[in-house]
């Protein structure tokens with residue numbers, strides 16, 4: 105069975121261009137420099153699992169022609185990963201079933217406080233559209249053909265989640281530090297999709313130097329840099345990167361199996 109992983113959005117919190125059309129150092133003539141906020145889709149035949157609902161989720165689903173939704177997993181509570189949640193209402197109306205959502209306790213509390221109506225009946229006209237579940241150490245889908253494990257990483261002053269799919273692909277879009285004790289979880293990857301905000305250091309994200317150092321230690325087969333700031337032009341960044349390390353772009357598809 106073919107299992108795909110699509111990077112729906114590859115941009116940092118304010119996207120590229122910014123709301124006022126500012127491209128920063130990115131060339132507006134390159135379509136790979138149009139970056140929406142980070143979300144990703146794990147898909148197989150008749151199966152769609154979303155990681156994070158970015159504020160751009162509607163456009164991302166339209167672009168990738170996603171017609172159904174089975175599960176949503178969240179990495180952390182920041183606005184650029186959660187605030188598109190309302191647009192997922194349509195799948196409740198279409199599928200007539202509350203969408204199962206998985207998140208850690210901090211993110212669950214944030215979702216419940218900020219988007220209560222999505223999970224709890226607040227009006228007789230608007231039933232809850234989602235069901236919140238506790239994130240487990242391991243989730244399996246499609247008769248064990250898809251296995252998702254996870255561990256927590258540091259993302260500035262909060263924690264975020266690194267998801268690992270079939271021990272082959274790790275997705276961690278927002279991270280400033282991965283504890284060495286977790287290296288065994290990410291030591292035999294085919295794909296490492298990881299935060300690389302910009303060249304300059306940042307308190308909540310890996311920058312280019314730091315991520316290249318990490319890659320040299322865990323040695324994934326391929327590394328895809330995501331959560332890219334407007335200071336990183338696609339072509340210029342690509343030329344700077346070592347072999348088997350690539351900048352992400354919106355709609356980039358990785359084949360897991």
Ligand SMILES: [Zn+2]
Pocket residue numbers: 180182259278
């Ligand atoms: Zn974040």
